[in-house]
Each structure stands twice: as structure tokens, then as C-alpha cells.
Amino acid sequence: MRDVVVLGAGMTIFGKQPDRSIREMGEEAAFLALRDAGVKPGDIQAAWCGNVLGSLSGQQAAVGQTILEQVGVTGIPVLRVENACASASFAFKEAYMAVSSGYYDMVIAMGVEKMSGYDTATTLRAMAGTSDFDMEGVLGITFPGVFGMITRRHMHKYGTTMEQIAHVAVKNRSNGSLNPKSQFQGKVSINEVLHSRMVSSPLTLYNCCPISDGCAVVILTTDKVAKRYTSDPITVAASAQTSGTYQHDLDITEFQPTIRAAQQAYDQAGIGPEDVSLAEVHDCFTIAEIMHYEDLGFCKKGDGGILAENGDTQISGRIPVNSSGGLLSKGHPIGATGVAQIVELVEQLRGRAGARQVQNPRIGLAHCLGAFRHADVCSASVTLLKK
Amino acid sequence: MRDVVVLGAGMTIFGKQPDRSIREMGEEAAFLALRDAGVKPGDIQAAWCGNVLGSLSGQQAAVGQTILEQVGVTGIPVLRVENACASASFAFKEAYMAVSSGYYDMVIAMGVEKMSGYDTATTLRAMAGTSDFDMEGVLGITFPGVFGMITRRHMHKYGTTMEQIAHVAVKNRSNGSLNPKSQFQGKVSINEVLHSRMVSSPLTLYNCCPISDGCAVVILTTDKVAKRYTSDPITVAASAQTSGTYQHDLDITEFQPTIRAAQQAYDQAGIGPEDVSLAEVHDCFTIAEIMHYEDLGFCKKGDGGILAENGDTQISGRIPVNSSGGLLSKGHPIGATGVAQIVELVEQLRGRAGARQVQNPRIGLAHCLGAFRHADVCSASVTLLKK
Structure with missing residues (x-):
């Protein structure tokens, strides 16, 4: 397995942002991460996007694609992953696995959520769906x-x-x-x-903890590729x-x-x-x-x-x-x-x-x-x- | 990269099954796949589960875990993945990548959906969320x-x-x-x-195509491990x-x-x-x-x-x-x-x-x-x- 480096990182503010869509928050965080890494949209070969409650906004599917088009990252495999509150951690895991194993040299791991702007009962019912809904929810x-x-x-x-x-x-x-x-x-x-x-x-x-909206994005690459961009790499141990x-x-x-x-x-x-x-x-x-x-x-x-x-x-x-x-x-x-x-x-x-x-x-x-x-x-x- | 074999496969009937839950359909298909492969639940090291509309049933999250506990597959990383109608194809891809790269030796790729039992407008609105919902949906x-x-x-x-x-x-x-x-x-x-x-x-x-309910499960392993179970392996090319x-x-x-x-x-x-x-x-x-x-x-x-x-x-x-x-x-x-x-x-x-x-x-x-x-x-x- 190859060593994997977090080359870039970006995020929006977290908080109640009822007027901002998943797309807007995602665009901001993805732009910040790309700029931080110093790479171009065309350098990204695959992406994983954590999201749980997209269905509340109507954007039931293809959340990652909807966001990444905004920063010119298109054509590549983009996958939404979900493990409730650990969704983005698993996006990171899939991205890490893909780079360390040699499948891709540069990828995005991200997560986005919009929880405010709905009535609290709607959001809480969706959250109850992260239990065993039929038996406990x-x-x-x-x-x-x-x-x-x-x-x-x-x-x-x-x-x-x-x-x-x-x-x-x-x-x-x-x-x-x-x-x-x-x-x-x-x-x-x-x-x-x-x-x-x-x-x-x-x-x-x-x-x-509160109800919040926000997006966070990181860019992963190999230690070898990272040398072209930074002398101060942060490595996944x-x-x-x-x-x-x-x-x-x-x-x-x-x-x-x-x-x-x-x-x-x-x-x-x-x-x-x-x-x-x-x-x-x-x-x-x-x-x-x-x-x-x-x-x-x-x-x-x-x-x-x-x-x-x-x-x-x-x-x-x-x-x-x-x-x-x-x-x-x-x-x-x-x-x-x-x-x-x-x-x-x-x-x-x-x-x-x-x-x-x-x-x-x-x-x-x-x-x-x-x-x-x-x-x-x-x-x-x-x-x-x-x- | 290692050669990957589809060692076992199982699925429910597809069709309108409004009285069967995601859990029930999943249990049947997972059981059939394990039996077909001839492996034990404890042999499975990770699982990926495609699902899009879990939120309709209330089971917003952790769909894979909810199913796999029924057949004794617990403790391992289980991840829901979603790419609209291609969700299970991407579950298969993640599973394939994980085995071919050497991360795991035996894993599950599955997909499950329950679309009937809701009023048609609800299901179709959710399906519209697989477009660009804000701009086209x-x-x-x-x-x-x-x-x-x-x-x-x-x-x-x-x-x-x-x-x-x-x-x-x-x-x-x-x-x-x-x-x-x-x-x-x-x-x-x-x-x-x-x-x-x-x-x-x-x-x-x-x-x-119609509105349908159902689940399908396959078990992937390496060509080397597969030799212990079958003389007739089907390989991912x-x-x-x-x-x-x-x-x-x-x-x-x-x-x-x-x-x-x-x-x-x-x-x-x-x-x-x-x-x-x-x-x-x-x-x-x-x-x-x-x-x-x-x-x-x-x-x-x-x-x-x-x-x-x-x-x-x-x-x-x-x-x-x-x-x-x-x-x-x-x-x-x-x-x-x-x-x-x-x-x-x-x-x-x-x-x-x-x-x-x-x-x-x-x-x-x-x-x-x-x-x-x-x-x-x-x-x-x-x-x-x-x-």
C-alpha cells in the first residue's frame, strides 16, 4: 500500500444557513480545498461524498455530482456514501483506500449536510431513521x-x-x-x-450538539505526488x-x-x-x-x-x-x-x-x-x- | 491487483411486495448468497449496500447494518452507497476495489429497495430528486x-x-x-x-419499467480463496x-x-x-x-x-x-x-x-x-x- 497525504482541506462555516443550498455550500468548500491543495479540477480522478438528509431538500441522489460540477470536477466516478453521522468519515475511508491501493492518484473526500430550513419535527423524524426505525424509531x-x-x-x-x-x-x-x-x-x-x-x-x-448546515472537503493524493505541491505533507497513518x-x-x-x-x-x-x-x-x-x-x-x-x-x-x-x-x-x-x-x-x-x-x-x-x-x-x- | 471472483449470488423475487420490509427482503437475499457461496457469516470482512429511497420507509440510515445483523454479519465495516439507479453497481465497484487491492479477502456487495407501499406521488417525487432537483426537478x-x-x-x-x-x-x-x-x-x-x-x-x-421492491446480494473474494469453495469460479474481468x-x-x-x-x-x-x-x-x-x-x-x-x-x-x-x-x-x-x-x-x-x-x-x-x-x-x- 502507498502512503496517502491530505494535500488540501476546505470547509464552509458550520451553522444554520437556511438560505444556502447543498450546492452553494459544497461549491465554497470544494473551491477552498482545491485552492488549498494547489491542484486543478481536472487533476481529480474520483470523489466520495458523505450525505444523509439530501432527501429533505429534494436532492435525493447524485449530491456529489451536483456540487462538483460547480467547480469543474466532472466525468469521473462520484459516489455518495452514507453511514449516518459517520458518513464523511467513510467517504474519507473509501478515498484513502482507493489512493493507497493504487486505483487513483488524486481524489476528493467530502461531506455535506443541510439540516435547517425544515420544521424541527421533519428533521428529527429523519434523524430517528438513523436508529432501527421499524423496531426502535x-x-x-x-x-x-x-x-x-x-x-x-x-x-x-x-x-x-x-x-x-x-x-x-x-x-x-x-x-x-x-x-x-x-x-x-x-x-x-x-x-x-x-x-x-x-x-x-x-x-x-x-x-x-445543535442542528447545523455545512460542507467540508479534503483532497488526498500519494506521498510521491504530494512532493510536487508541498514540502510539509500531512500523512494518513x-x-x-x-x-x-x-x-x-x-x-x-x-x-x-x-x-x-x-x-x-x-x-x-x-x-x-x-x-x-x-x-x-x-x-x-x-x-x-x-x-x-x-x-x-x-x-x-x-x-x-x-x-x-x-x-x-x-x-x-x-x-x-x-x-x-x-x-x-x-x-x-x-x-x-x-x-x-x-x-x-x-x-x-x-x-x-x-x-x-x-x-x-x-x-x-x-x-x-x-x-x-x-x-x-x-x-x-x-x-x-x-x- | 488481485483477481476477484463472484463466489456467491442471491436475490429475492423482484416485484411489488408492499408487505415486506427492507429488512425481510435483505435477509432472504443475503441468506441465499451466503448459502450459494458456502461461506459463514463470520468470513465476511466488509460490506457495501446500495440503497436510494430508504428515507421513504423511515430507515434513513444504516440500511446495510439493519439487514446484515439478520444473517449474523456484524462488527465489520458496512457502508451504504448511493448513485441513484446505479447504486448497487457502485456497491459492487467499491467491494471489487477493496478485494482486488488486498484490503479484504471476502466481502459483500448488495443492493436493496422498497418503492411500493407509498402513494405514487411520494415515490415519484423522490425519483425526481435523482435529477438536479433545484434546477430541473x-x-x-x-x-x-x-x-x-x-x-x-x-x-x-x-x-x-x-x-x-x-x-x-x-x-x-x-x-x-x-x-x-x-x-x-x-x-x-x-x-x-x-x-x-x-x-x-x-x-x-x-x-x-415498473415500480419494484427487491434485494440482490453477491459475495466477492480472491481467486486464491475461491479455489477452496469452487472449481468453477466467475471472475471480474x-x-x-x-x-x-x-x-x-x-x-x-x-x-x-x-x-x-x-x-x-x-x-x-x-x-x-x-x-x-x-x-x-x-x-x-x-x-x-x-x-x-x-x-x-x-x-x-x-x-x-x-x-x-x-x-x-x-x-x-x-x-x-x-x-x-x-x-x-x-x-x-x-x-x-x-x-x-x-x-x-x-x-x-x-x-x-x-x-x-x-x-x-x-x-x-x-x-x-x-x-x-x-x-x-x-x-x-x-x-x-x-x-
Whole structure:
């Protein structure tokens, strides 16, 4: 297999952009990525586009083609991929596989989502379709409901407190305030997190990620080709994906698909969690980030709350997590998030993250989850980048 | 790259099955494919699932996971892919790429669709989302409309007649009557085709494919692994995909993406169209099959009507096309069609196609199209199988 480099990265702001279409957001992000890479539209040989909710806008199919024509990328294989909130992570995986294996020399991995501009019930019903709809969705299961139950269980089993969990929201909102692309630009206090509107007990509003629109695009090529464009390549060190097993005796305070994907990724790269300089993880809810600390090996099981409370995952901490603001602050256009995580890691590893720059990062980790059924997540992805 | 073998194939009947869910149809087809291959669920290392309209059923995401748990295939990367009516062809492509490149040794490529059970307006609105929805879908463009215009143009430019075109419907309904999995089991006459209800002038009802439900699954592995299971392997000789260029001066009587994909596939396999023993092509409308004859090189441009009229594409003809009945008779559950074409080629190349068996086929071609915008198709796929 050949080494693969992320040569270019671009994204729109994330946030509610009800007047902008998938096409408009996609055009902006694709243009930025092409310009960042310094390549021409005709250099791109294939593309994968993560998208989940295109059907809401009417653009049920061919989302990638609709966008890429705007920047002159036509004629090549373009494929929409979907794995719920991990869709773009899987777009990245397919693109990575295609370049590393020698199928193509330069490709696009992207993700796009438009979630605002519809009534909330419509968007939430579509989101419920990322559960097992016939067996659980119709019974009313929702993601805030699932993660509310997980929070209770984590508190019961490990003594985690809502104050500890609130530190995740405070940190990510603070990080987001340093990221011009972040949906939320303001900080919040522990007290504000604890006493914001209740969504799904014990999770209040600031413990939950928002509804967002946006697009993120990266361009992948081989290390050999990359030498023609940059002296400072960011290389893919690992890419591992799993799905759930949906067993009835699963412990909902941990996600086995994350644990397995992380182990595979660490093995591929020949490193351990202690070697990771920074991570973008799937903080759809504050408790999720706490779980991921543990499942990714940043602390031992049950200590996630302590890690957050101690500030170890702040930008200046031992293992900075979600320097971008994460899903909680940067926003979560579900089909775009996986590639947006890569965009943040690239910016950080290049040392161009401005006010939120992590000090001298060497290895970045991106972690994403998609869908949930039968007490298990349907897909997990862990990607490692290095400079 | 390693040689890739289609080790197992299975599919449900195609047809209106309003009482069966995606899960039920998927379970049946996946079980049949696993049994046909003689492998265990735990042998499968990754899966790709074509699906377009899951959102109609409520199962917006994680369609593949929902199905594959039913047959014990869990834990592995499972990805939904979508390219409108070519979705399953692209599932096959991703699976083929992953095995040929050495990423995995045994994988599933599948497609599933449930189109009936909703009111027709809902299904057709979703189908309109496979155009450029904002620019053309909202103006009322539909596939019968597009192919009606193409028919008029082909008649004007090449002197093709509706009688010639009707031969495609007669042939495919006849072939379908020999295929137990076909949605339609009855034959039709030229006169019945010409005088069935008008849908989009000049295309009458029997010139149009139906709304269908169904699932098709194949299992791919390396030639080396296949030796443990079969002495009669069917090998993938080529897999080529393209998208449109959407130029304003395109001739709508030909699809450049098909022409380019076919040329790439022939080059990969080191053959020409004269070497193809039989083909499954994307006959969403009768005129489409006429175009594909020409675009795939089975006759020269403009002679497609003559080829049909002469019987050259009948099962006993020079180049049998759509021995399965094609989309027109077998049915067209849009996310499943691409893999169902592979299932038919495998049955034919194994010599197990029963009453519709083509005599001693050596090389089979599968051709699929997905979506249409700005006078061009959004994706085309050509796959070659050989025994």
C-alpha cells in the first residue's frame, strides 16, 4: 500500500444557513480545498461524498455530482456514501483506500449536510431513521433519549457527576469561540450548562450538539505526488472502521465499535493512545466525549469525568480534544462532520490553527460514530494523521 | 491487483411486495448468497449496500447494518452507497476495489429497495430528486419525460420507429416469462406495446419499467480463496465507472458516460464489444436499451432499432441482451438493480439459467446508469465477468 497525504482541506462555516443550498455550500468548500491543495479540477480522478438528509431538500441522489460540477470536477466516478453521522468519515475511508491501493492518484473526500430550513419535527423524524426505525424509531427512541440513559448509567456505575460532564461543554464552547468556522462563538460557564433548558434528563441544552448546515472537503493524493505541491505533507497513518454487534448484554457506558476501531488504528500506525497529540471526537453529547476518552484509551474506564474536570483535554492540556469546538460548538451537519474533523487536524498539524493552536502536535486522531440500534452504535471510524 | 471472483449470488423475487420490509427482503437475499457461496457469516470482512429511497420507509440510515445483523454479519465495516439507479453497481465497484487491492479477502456487495407501499406521488417525487432537483426537478422534469424526448430525437435523427423500439419490450417480457424472479411473467405483442396506455409520448406503458421492491446480494473474494469453495469460479474481468460532463451541446441520443465506461472496461479486460457473450443493460425505457446497444458498441450509432428488430439481442441471437427480463420485465428496485444484473450474469456463466440459458457464454457485461441532469447521466458503470 502507498502512503496517502491530505494535500488540501476546505470547509464552509458550520451553522444554520437556511438560505444556502447543498450546492452553494459544497461549491465554497470544494473551491477552498482545491485552492488549498494547489491542484486543478481536472487533476481529480474520483470523489466520495458523505450525505444523509439530501432527501429533505429534494436532492435525493447524485449530491456529489451536483456540487462538483460547480467547480469543474466532472466525468469521473462520484459516489455518495452514507453511514449516518459517520458518513464523511467513510467517504474519507473509501478515498484513502482507493489512493493507497493504487486505483487513483488524486481524489476528493467530502461531506455535506443541510439540516435547517425544515420544521424541527421533519428533521428529527429523519434523524430517528438513523436508529432501527421499524423496531426502535417508531417506539420513540431519539438520540437525546439514548444519551440521557447512558449518562445516568455512567453516573451510577462510575460516580461521574453532571459538573464533570459540564466541563466538556465549557471547554468545547471555549474552543469554538477561537474558531471562525464554529457555529457558536460564545463561551458558557459550568453554571449555565447545568441550568440551561432540560432536553433529556439529565442532559440540558448545552450538553447537546445543535442542528447545523455545512460542507467540508479534503483532497488526498500519494506521498510521491504530494512532493510536487508541498514540502510539509500531512500523512494518513491509519484508517479503521467497524460496525456494531447489537448484543443484548452490552454495557451502554462503552462503545465496543470505538474500542475495536481505535485498537485497529493504533496497530496500523504502530502507536498507542499516549502518542496522540490531539483528537477530534464525536461529541454529539457531552457524555459521549467522556465515553470516547475512555474508549480511545486516553484514560482508564470510568475516569472520563475526572479527565474533563482536570482540564487534561483542554487545548493546553495533556491530550487536547476537540480544539475545533467539536460537534457541541462547531456544529454537526451530520454528513459533513467526519471530513470537518480531518480539516481541523490538518490545520493543527500544519500549525495554522491560530488562537486555538495546539503546541507542536505530531499525531492527530479523528473519531466518528454513526447511527445507533439495539444498544450499540452502527458504525465507528478512527483515522490517524501525522506530520 | 488481485483477481476477484463472484463466489456467491442471491436475490429475492423482484416485484411489488408492499408487505415486506427492507429488512425481510435483505435477509432472504443475503441468506441465499451466503448459502450459494458456502461461506459463514463470520468470513465476511466488509460490506457495501446500495440503497436510494430508504428515507421513504423511515430507515434513513444504516440500511446495510439493519439487514446484515439478520444473517449474523456484524462488527465489520458496512457502508451504504448511493448513485441513484446505479447504486448497487457502485456497491459492487467499491467491494471489487477493496478485494482486488488486498484490503479484504471476502466481502459483500448488495443492493436493496422498497418503492411500493407509498402513494405514487411520494415515490415519484423522490425519483425526481435523482435529477438536479433545484434546477430541473422543481420544473417538473421526470424520467419518462426525458426519455420521451430522447425517443423523438432518435426517431428524427436515425429514422428509428416505434415498432423497432417495441421489439425491446416484447423481447424483455418474453425473457422475463422464463425467469421465476421476474416481476412480470407474461409476454406482450408488438401491437400491445404500441397501444398500451400513453405515459410520455411516444412512450406507452410497456415501454417503461415498473415500480419494484427487491434485494440482490453477491459475495466477492480472491481467486486464491475461491479455489477452496469452487472449481468453477466467475471472475471480474473489468469494472469501470464514470459521471457526466453536463455540457450544453450534448447529443441526447447517446450517453457519453456509457461510452467512456465501456471503453475503459474493454481496455481493462483486453477485449472488444464483439467478445461479449451476453449483456444486462439499463433498460429503464425501451429507447434506453436501443441507445445502450449503440453506446456499448454492439452496433453502430443509429442502428439500435435495427438490431432489436432483427432479433440479434434475443437469447438465441448474436448478442443476447437482458436475458433476465431486464428492468422492463424483471423489475427495477433502483438500489438493487446493479447487483441483480451481476446475479443474472453469474447464473448464465455458470450455465444454470434454466429456460433462458444463453448458449455457452464466456463473457458477460453489466451496464447501469444513475440519475440525470442537464441532458447527461450522472453516473455510468460497466462491469465485465468471465468464466
